[in-house]
Amino acid sequence: MTEHVETERQGTLNKRLEDIGWGLFLMMIGVLWLVPDATVPQGTWVIGAGLIMIGVNAVRHKKGIRVNGFSTSLGVLALAAGLASISGIRLPLFPIVLVAIGAMILLKPFFTRTA
DSSP: OHHHHHHHHHHHHHHHHHHHHHHHHHHHHHHHHHSOGGGSOTTHHHHHHHHHHHHHHHHHHHTTOOOOHHHHHHHHHHHHHHHHHHHTOOOOHHHHHHHHHHHHHHHHHHHOOOO
């Protein structure tokens, strides 16, 4: 019984975290659109999106909720792409995304528990 209540609480908290992440993302995009383009470096929104995804998953981890590997990977990739953009480095994002997705598919069986 206690385990069911704990799982239900984690599900509710996970939903709240997702809502907070989406709210932050939409607010960030809106604020960046309101600020003149010349004021904000090109990769700023990608850095923000990456930090939001990583942050939501860090809170999940801290609260004992299963971390979403896909959004964590996208967050790390977005953060790297944004930092590269600000630094003037052009990354081949599409091939990197394909490699990351392939690696996740290959590694998933090693991290998935079976009954």
